[in-house]
Amino acid sequence: MKGVILSVRNLKVSRGGVPVLDIPGFEIRTGEFLSLIGPNGTGKSTLLLGLAGLIRKDRGEIGFHGKPVENGARLLDYRRRLAMVFQEPLLFDATVYENVASGLRIRGMARSSMRPVIEENLALFDVAHLSSRSARKISGGEAQRTSLARAFATNPELILLDEPFASLDPPTKEAIVQDLGHAMRIRGTTAVMATHDRMDALRLSDRIAVMDGGGIAQIGTPAEVMNQPVSEAVAAFVGVETILKGRVRSSAGGALQVEVGSREIFCAGTCEQGKEVLCFIRPEHVTIYPEGSRPDSSARNVLSGTIRSVQPIGMLYRVSIDCGFSLNAHVTGQSVDDLGLLPGKGVTAVFKATAVHVIRKPGA
Amino acid sequence: MKMLNRSFLVIMALFVAAILAGSPASAADGKNLILATTTSTQDTGLLDLLNPMFEKKTGYFVKTIAVGSGQAMAMGSKGEADVLLVHSPAAEKKFMEEGSGVNRKLVMHNDFIIVGPPSDPAGVKGMKSAPEAVKQIAAKGALFLSRGDNSGTHAKEKDLWKKAGVNPEGQKFYQQTGLGMGQTLNVAAEKKGYTLADRGTYLSLKKNLGMDILVDGDKTLLNIYHVIVVNPEKFPKVNTSAARAYADFVVSKDVQAIIGKFGVDKYGSPLFFPDAGKPDND
Amino acid sequence: MELILEGIRKAIWLLFTFDPEVLGITWLSLKVSGLATFFSLFIGISLGTVVALARFPGRRLVVSLINTGMGVPPVVVGLFVTIFLWRNGPLGFFELLYTPTAIILAQAVIATPIVAGISLASIQKLPEALRLQILALGATRIQMVRMLIREARLPLLAAVMAGFGGVISEVGASIMVGGNIKGYTRVLTTATVMETGKGNFDIAIALGVILLIFTFCINAILTGIQQRERPR
Numbered sequence: 001m002k003g004v005i006l007s008v009r010n011l012k013v014s015r016g017g018v019p020v021l022d023i024p025g026f027e028i029r030t031g032e033f034l035s036l037i038g039p040n041g042t043g044k045s046t047l048l049l050g051l052a053g054l055i056r057k058d059r060g061e062i063g064f065h066g067k068p069v070e071n072g073a074r075l076l077d078y079r080r081r082l083a084m085v086f087q088e089p090l091l092f093d094a095t096v097y098e099n100v101a102s103g104l105r106i107r108g109m110a111r112s113s114m115r116p117v118i119e120e121n122l123a124l125f126d127v128a129h130l131s132s133r134s135a136r137k138i139s140g141g142e143a144q145r146t147s148l149a150r151a152f153a154t155n156p157e158l159i160l161l162d163e164p165f166a167s168l169d170p171p172t173k174e175a176i177v178q179d180l181g182h183a184m185r186i187r188g189t190t191a192v193m194a195t196h197d198r199m200d201a202l203r204l205s206d207r208i209a210v211m212d213g214g215g216i217a218q219i220g221t222p223a224e225v226m227n228q229p230v231s232e233a234v235a236a237f238v239g240v241e242t243i244l245k246g247r248v249r250s251s252a253g254g255a256l257q258v259e260v261g262s263r264e265i266f267c268a269g270t271c272e273q274g275k276e277v278l279c280f281i282r283p284e285h286v287t288i289y290p291e292g293s294r295p296d297s298s299a300r301n302v303l304s305g306t307i308r309s310v311q312p313i314g315m316l317y318r319v320s321i322d323c324g325f326s327l328n329a330h331v332t333g334q335s336v337d338d339l340g341l342l343p344g345k346g347v348t349a350v351f352k353a354t355a356v357h358v359i360r361k362p363g364a
Numbered sequence: 365m366k367m368l369n370r371s372f373l374v375i376m377a378l379f380v381a382a383i384l385a386g387s388p389a390s391a392a393d394g395k396n397l398i399l400a401t402t403t404s405t406q407d408t409g410l411l412d413l414l415n416p417m418f419e420k421k422t423g424y425f426v427k428t429i430a431v432g433s434g435q436a437m438a439m440g441s442k443g444e445a446d447v448l449l450v451h452s453p454a455a456e457k458k459f460m461e462e463g464s465g466v467n468r469k470l471v472m473h474n475d476f477i478i479v480g481p482p483s484d485p486a487g488v489k490g491m492k493s494a495p496e497a498v499k500q501i502a503a504k505g506a507l508f509l510s511r512g513d514n515s516g517t518h519a520k521e522k523d524l525w526k527k528a529g530v531n532p533e534g535q536k537f538y539q540q541t542g543l544g545m546g547q548t549l550n551v552a553a554e555k556k557g558y559t560l561a562d563r564g565t566y567l568s569l570k571k572n573l574g575m576d577i578l579v580d581g582d583k584t585l586l587n588i589y590h591v592i593v594v595n596p597e598k599f600p601k602v603n604t605s606a607a608r609a610y611a612d613f614v615v616s617k618d619v620q621a622i623i624g625k626f627g628v629d630k631y632g633s634p635l636f637f638p639d640a641g642k643p644d645n646d
Numbered sequence: 647m648e649l650i651l652e653g654i655r656k657a658i659w660l661l662f663t664f665d666p667e668v669l670g671i672t673w674l675s676l677k678v679s680g681l682a683t684f685f686s687l688f689i690g691i692s693l694g695t696v697v698a699l700a701r702f703p704g705r706r707l708v709v710s711l712i713n714t715g716m717g718v719p720p721v722v723v724g725l726f727v728t729i730f731l732w733r734n735g736p737l738g739f740f741e742l743l744y745t746p747t748a749i750i751l752a753q754a755v756i757a758t759p760i761v762a763g764i765s766l767a768s769i770q771k772l773p774e775a776l777r778l779q780i781l782a783l784g785a786t787r788i789q790m791v792r793m794l795i796r797e798a799r800l801p802l803l804a805a806v807m808a809g810f811g812g813v814i815s816e817v818g819a820s821i822m823v824g825g826n827i828k829g830y831t832r833v834l835t836t837a838t839v840m841e842t843g844k845g846n847f848d849i850a851i852a853l854g855v856i857l858l859i860f861t862f863c864i865n866a867i868l869t870g871i872q873q874r875e876r877p878r
Contacts, residue, residue, distance in 0.1 A: 054778050076786060084782035086775050093797055102793075103783045154784065398744065407844045412828060427744045429825040430840075444732050444743075546843035569845035572649070601733040 004066070005030040005158060005190050011050055011060030013043075021046045021214045023060070028190060030157075035201035036194045038211035038237060044194035047211070048160045051192060052084055064158075080107060083151035087163040089143035091135035096127055096146050099135050103154040117153055124183050125149040125176075141172035145179070152183055159184075161193035165200060177203065198238055202226070210234045227282065228357045235280045235357075241318070241328035242281040245361065248273050256358060263324040266300035267356035276361040285355035286329035288319060290339060291346035300353040303327070307345045310336060317341075321349050397424045397606040400436035400445035402516055403544035405589075408564040408635050410626055417622075418613050424606045432544070434514025440464055440592065443599025447607040448592040449614070451516035451562075454523075456590055465592040467608070469615050470644040472623050472636040473588045476520055478579035479549070479566060480506075480558035488558075494582040495527035502530045505537045507557030511548050512540025520587065521560045527584065549573060562587050564635035567627065588639070591615065615640035653851025660852045667829075668849075672856055675833040678746050679814035682753030683761075686809050690758045691802065694765025695791060699777070712766060715759025720752075724819030727752040731823065744825040749833065752819040757809035764808060768801030769794055800871055807868045811861055 006028040013021035021043045028034050036044040049055045051062060053075050062069045069078045083103070091099050100118045109117075122128040125145040130138055135146060144164065151159055164180075165173045181204060184191060195201055201208050202222050209219040210229075218230045229235035232243055246258040248271045256267045258279055271277060289295045291304065305323025312318075316330045319341055327349055335341070405411050406428060415426045429436070429445065433452035439445040441464040449471065450456060459465050478488065478497055486506035488497040501508050510532070511518040525532050532538035539557070541548045545565040552559040553573045566577070579585075591611045596604035613619055620638035627635035660668045697708055730736055731743040731751075742748045772794060780790045795802065817835035824831030826840055834857045841850035 049778065052778075052782050054781055076784070079782060080784035082782070084779065086779060088773065088775060090773060090776050090779040092793070093799075106783055106785045106789055150783070160782070396741070403843065406840075409844075415828075425830075427825055427827050427830070429744065429827075442732070443734055544843045546845055550842075550845065572845050572847065599734070601738070 003030055004028070005032075005064065006051065006192075007063040007066075008051070009061045009063070011047075011062070012058040013046055013050055013055060013060075014058055015046075019058075019214060021050060023047065023216055026209065026216060026219055028158075028192065030190055031188050032206045033184065033191045033193070033204050035205040035208045036192065036211055037196065037198050037201045037208055038217075040196060042211040043214040044196075044211050045162050046214075048084070048162050048192060048194050052082060052160055053078060054084075080154070081156060082158040082160060083154055083156035084160040085144075085147050085151045085162065085164050087166045089135075089140070089147040091143055091146055091150075093136060094134070095132050096122070096135055096138065096142075097131045099146055100149045100153050103150055107154065117155075121149040121153040124152060125179055141168055141176065144168060144176060148176070148180060148183070152187065152189075155187070156189060158190045158192070161191060161195075163195055164193065166196070180204075198226075210237060212237075229280055230359065231362070232278060235278075239282065240280040240357075241283045242279075242286075242326070244279040244281070244325055246277055246279055248275045248277055255353060258356075258358065261324050263303065265303075265356060266353040267358045268354045269356075269358045271358060271360070277358050278361050280357040280359070281327065281351060281355060283318065283328045283330040285351050286327060287350045288321070288329055288331055288335065288339060288341070289348040289350060291348060293348060295348065295350050297350055298352075299350045301349075301351050301356075303349045305347060305349055307341055307343050307347060309343055310341050321347060323349055394603055394606070395423065395425050396427060397447065397603055397610060398427045398429060398439075398445045399447050399449060399610065400429050400431065400439045401449040402433045402436060402451055402589075403430050403546065404451070404517070404562045404565045405449055406430035407544065407546045408568045408627070410564070410623070410636065413622070413626065414614065414619065417619070418610060421613070422606070422609050424603075424609065426610070430544075432511070432513045432515030432518065434516075434519070437464075440594045443594060443602055446594055446603045447610045448594065449589060450592065451587055451589045452519040453588055453590070455516075455519060456592065459592065463598060464595055466595045466597075467593045467611060469591050469611055470639045470642060471589045471591050471614050472620075472638050472640070473586055474563045474634075474636045475580060476517065476560055476585040476587050477563050477566060477577045478558060478585075479552070479561055479573075479575045480578045481553075481556040482574070482576045483556075484576075484578060486558065489576075489578045491579050492582060494579055494585050495524050497579045498524050499528040499530055501558050502528070502532060502535070502537060507555055508532065508538050509548055509552040509555065509557045509559040510538060510540045511545065512542050513544075515545070516587070517545060517560060517562060520585075524560070524584065549575070564627070567631045567633070567635055570631070589636070649847055650851065653848045654855065656848035657852030657855040660849070661856065668852065668856070670829060671832055671834055671837050671853070674746065674831075675814060675835075675857075676860075678749045678820075678833060679753055679810055682750045682813050683757055683806060683810040685750070685754045686757035686761045686813075687806060689754075690761025690805065690809070691765045691795065693758070694762040694767075695769050695795060697762070698766045698769035699791070699794075709766065712759050712763045716763045718756070718759070719818070720756050720816040721818030721822065723756050724752055724822035727755060727819065728822050743823060744827060744831060746824065746831055748823040749820050749831060752823045753813035753816065756816060756819060757813050760812055761805045761809045764805035765798070765802060768798040768805070771801075772797055803871055804868060807864050807871075811864045811868075815857060815861060 004027045008023055009025045011021060011023040036047060038044055050057055053069055064078050069075055092102060097118060100121055101114055104114045122131055125148050127142060127145045127149055130142055205222055207219060208222050208225045209216045210225055212233050217234045218225055226238050229238055229240060235243055244260045246260040248256055249259050250257045251271055251273055254268060254270060256269050256271055258265055258267055258277060267279060303323040305321040308320045308322045310317055310319050316332060317336050319329045319331055321327045411428055415428060419426055433450040436448050436450050437455055437459050440448050441459060460468055478494060486501045486504040488500050491497040510521055541551050545561060546569055548559055549561055549569050553575050591614050593607040593611050594602045596602045620640050623636050624634055624638045731748055732738050777790060780793050817839055820833055821836045826832050826836040834853050838850050838853040
């Protein structure tokens, strides 16, 4: 395991007297890709600016390679070892080449020694052919590529990305995400990215921090965060669509039987009997079979119900089933056609006990 | 940072250069002479002839500030001028009585004239008395343009109204330009009105004006210029030696001769009549 | 009509025969207004940038003062500069009244709020995040300010033109603090006023035409900059 590159302790930031950020602490390891996700206004960008030492903090400490980053020379030195890319490319009114050179010029590098560095980074983000073009006369995608090349040109140890893909159209974004991933791998750069798109976070991240109300609600691997959200808010943000209130009827050998309304579901986990709990079920983990069929599956939960609605959501459809409680499933268009899924139709919904994540109900 | 230092030095150098280039004469202390005078001496071109001669002879640098006689004396009474060349005898006497000036000397005269459109709607042409003429202009309601700037000409004009027993202020026929003599003549020509002018300025502008001399020769129309040295005891910053040199220069025999010939070649008659050394009744 | 034609003929004659007096007046005008603009740029851009970037109590008041200053009539500036420079005034010791330096000073005072106001507006118009981006690139505060000024260079160039155009065509302050002294503080505008007063309309028109040529050139450059293609 590589060492800790960045540590945050007791970070508090307020704006106009209102607290906007309150982080007890976390650490980022060298080479790690950490995503900050969460709804707008939960402090993702503020945390990034805090990490870059670009905002006034009420208190708290940022440690870089174990040494606190203070004001003055130490802060400048720290900033010269990181880079930041924003949602807007924020290019200078100069050529693409000059933009990529800007970080190096700030560091006082000689013009002659810059050239190979700049050319390497222009190539890394596939903008070498735009080198002599004005940054005002290139497309949005090309501009963001230039902005990334500018950030990587200073060979930063840490790169901070603030919604870098939010203004791009899907194909452009796809290509840039791939190039960024490639750049990160070959350079071994540590990254922290703020995004409101959990899919971007899932693709790129080693760990994800879910932010809520100026704090970090949960931090963990993508699987942990997606499948085992620690709260209703996190669950809702990571795409859990079925959140059920229930009571533990029995608990034995890591398996729970939870009473939800008039039905019972089987879940993996441990909990004292009689406790009130919340059960989270991701829609991808629910499968739908024709009514009455006994699916060939080891899944413990087999529930009959009636379709309440079928909505297209991009490539998939969201099927909402009334089976004593409301259960959402995501299915392909193919399945909708094959099974003739229409509102009012009876179906059998199936999910594994391990697909249900159970937490204690807060306050219970 | 290196760049920044260099540009800073360039700026400082330019600033110093600007100050030095800006005031070549003030580099040598006491070489500047501020002459506050009336517009007529500048507009006729007399000073353009005399001042270079003075500068060449004495090495002083003359800063001619051409304003009305009233303003020139106001400058003198604050010590902001060294020497005055003015033509407003009543105000000059007050100036002397206040102790603002020393050594007031008669320099020259010409005369004021009442000019107007050739059609002469008020019928004043050839009148012998200037106060009677303005009285008639007022009675006929014909437009009269006044300098209205406390200049020597304006003072003389107010004197005429007083003698005529007319108060023109606020009356419809009476308009004040607030401008110098040349411009007021232009306005009068444009509006086909009457005005009081000094003969020198009128003659120098005559070709473009289309205005005629309607009344002249009245003794009250005499226009007398004096040179006054501003009192150095009252205002220690006054360059008194230069001021005295200038006063002596304009009343000197040679310069008086030049004044007497000034304008003859161009207008056929002199614009000013040298008076230095003559008895001064005003 | 005949007069105007005669004036224009005279103007061309004076220009193409390089009449020494006209040339001297023109050169002095350019020198005085150029230097005044130069100093006003130095102070105006610094002031505008500081006010645009800094947050301090009373900032709104300063912004209002700059905006008011942009519209102060030159004669008012002339009056105050005259009072300050009088021999017996607070700065009389320098003996600057009725010198070209006095005109430079007055014109710089006139142009500074214009330059400061345009600088303030153009720096403020830059995206807020650009400052953060520049700092995140590792810039010191001084480097950041210089890069921001560089980014705003087009509107700042407009500030230069506006400042220069404002002072070279200004007459009130120049005549008050300069005194229109022949061969010393006589600039294009004061000479035009005087020649008009003397009835030398041909020379006045000639001087006016020269002034027009300069203002036209300035506006042509300004328009060229404004029309420069700048897609977002």
